[in-house]
Amino acid sequence: MTRYDADYIPCSAMAIYAHPDDIEFTVSGTVAKWAGAGCDITAVLVTSGDSGTHEYKKYTRKSLARIREQESKAAAKILGISRIIFLRKHDCEIEDTLALRKLLVRQIRKFRPEVVLCGDPQSLFFGNRYVNHPDHIVAAKAALGAVFPASEMELLWPELGKAHKVSAIYISSTMHPDTWIDITGTIERKIESLRAHRSQLGDRNIAPMIYAWAAGEGETPFPKRKKRGRAAKYTEPFRVMRLLKDEPTNENRQR
Ligand SMILES: [Zn+2]
Numbered sequence: 001m002t003r004y005d006a007d008y009i010p011c012s013a014m015a016i017y018a019h020p021d022d023i024e025f026t027v028s029g030t031v032a033k034w035a036g037a038g039c040d041i042t043a044v045l046v047t048s049g050d051s052g053t054h055e056y057k058k059y060t061r062k063s064l065a066r067i068r069e070q071e072s073k074a075a076a077k078i079l080g081i082s083r084i085i086f087l088r089k090h091d092c093e094i095e096d097t098l099a100l101r102k103l104l105v106r107q108i109r110k111f112r113p114e115v116v117l118c119g120d121p122q123s124l125f126f127g128n129r130y131v132n133h134p135d136h137i138v139a140a141k142a143a144l145g146a147v148f149p150a151s152e153m154e155l156l157w158p159e160l161g162k163a164h165k166v167s168a169i170y171i172s173s174t175m176h177p178d179t180w181i182d183i184t185g186t187i188e189r190k191i192e193s194l195r196a197h198r199s200q201l202g203d204r205n206i207a208p209m210i211y212a213w214a215a216g217e218g219e220t221p222f223p224k225r226k227k228r229g230r231a232a233k234y235t236e237p238f239r240v241m242r243l244l245k246d247e248p249t250n251e252n253r254q255r
Pocket residue numbers: 018019021022133136
């Protein structure tokens with residue numbers, strides 16, 4: 001198994017996303033697959049989604065955040081995520097600041113993941129129906145800036161923990177995918193984890209949409225996978241940045 005090809009399972013991973021359901025929508029098939037194979041997974045959520053509703057009479061920002069954190073925890077259990085870190089910034093208000101980068105560096109240096117998953121800050125338009133949420137762009141940019149170079153620079157912010165080099169970044173929601181991870185075995189858990197987000201999806205049956213996305217059919221806003229060789233039925237697409245090509249050292253494998 002070559003490092004960071006579509007079948008590779010890292011020993012540890014950290015998924016850094018803006019909102020409580022972002023992981024479930026974009027990378028949960030991969031996360032469940034890796035966790036099932038023994039990968040230790042940490043989720044870092046920059047906000048708790050406290051503006052994420054149009055049912056504004058039903059919630060306050062505080063009550064919605066509380067509910068959405070519970071939904072995230074339930075989804076994490078379904079996916080096999082080991083822990084969730086809530087940074088509790090306000091939904092729709094995050095900015096790519098040094099303060100946010102520092103919060104992420106602290107988590108990266110603490111849990112020392114082999115790979116980081118995050119979004120693509122270059123993704124602004126998905127087809128002609130969806131403008132990417134500004135929080136998705138900020139969280140993705142902050143995650144990339146925290147991974148490289150901040151986390152690995154020994155002289156930078158030593159009070160945030162011992163420097164750590166992340167070996168690869170798996171970038172989701174990208175217009176430039178180069179790796180399609182087979183999630184045929186975990187797509188049902190992906191759907192189940194999305195169902196945990198009842199404040200967002202209610203009783204809506206999202207299974208047909210998720211199956212169509214993962215099959216690269218229908219209205220997918222992302223470039224379609226070229227069918228060649230043994231094509232998996234359901235996949236999640238990534239652009240994989242291979243920052244460290246060599247085999248991991250024991251140091252890299254330690255958390
Ligand atoms: Zn989101």
